Amino acid sequence: MEIIFHETETEIRHAADFDLEKTFNCGQCFRWHRQEGDPSEDAFIGVAYGRAARVRQTGEGIFISGGREDFEFLWRDYFDIERDYDAIRKMLAVDPYMTRAAEYGAGIRILRQEPWEALCTFIVSQCNNIPRITQIVENLCHLFGEPVAFERETLYAFPAPEIVASLSEEDLAPLRSGYRARYILGAARAVAEGRLDLEALKKAPERKAIEALKTLDGVGEKVAQCAALFGLGKLNAFPVDTWMKKALSAEYGGGVDLARFAPYAGIAQQYIFHYARSSARSSS
């Protein structure tokens, strides 16, 4: 991979193991939206850490709007550019099924999302489908997030926990998030008041971080594992939802020793999840 700084864009030439469509649509994030237009490229617009960007993929490589400063300050880390996913896929090829799943999912990268955003969106995700999760999260940002001007458009940052903490269930009613509204407010208040220190949890051992997240009302094992994997950078966290349950019982009879995938069980999970969902869609 070679990084080239153009005037208004950063190019990742020969981007290895980096597929935008897979990365943005494998269920880990909800704020990157496809931009229709030039059919020769795959383009997405999104906001992360209060900064907006267009990211597009052509036959040449990946192009991220913004120059060197934005890239070094944010996107290099956000897109996990330094990690060698090819080597990880080889490490994960410990059985035929995992090997197939990893090959199929090649190009997925685990985004280093804002901890609070990941926690909040996965609270919203419970018992919900992706279009609705996306809608609720978009509404939340639109109503309460800081506006971010981008190419004659106005996008919205994910609202800070302090902002959400100051709201009431009534304020959240337009989101139509149902019983999850109470959980969102509770989590926001815990973070805003410092009872839950997400930055500290990034450095804490994985199990400890997950247990801390689970002290929140409305956060169980699955949501905590998601928040840890996608928000805290715990690449060995292993969220098991109904899709994963189905795949694991079909392939491993329900019992799989996660030590086989360590320390990248989270990446293995993403490959299995994506593979299971894709094959379900193409066969139905």
Add this chain to the structure above:
DNA sequence: GAACAGGCAACTC
């Protein structure tokens, strides 16, 4: 209209 959806918590036994 009933069942369900990428869960959680409270309640049962």
Add this chain to the structure above:
DNA sequence: GAGTTGCCTGTT
């Protein structure tokens, strides 16, 4: 402690 049920809302 394992199993059951209600919860908001939108879709099928």
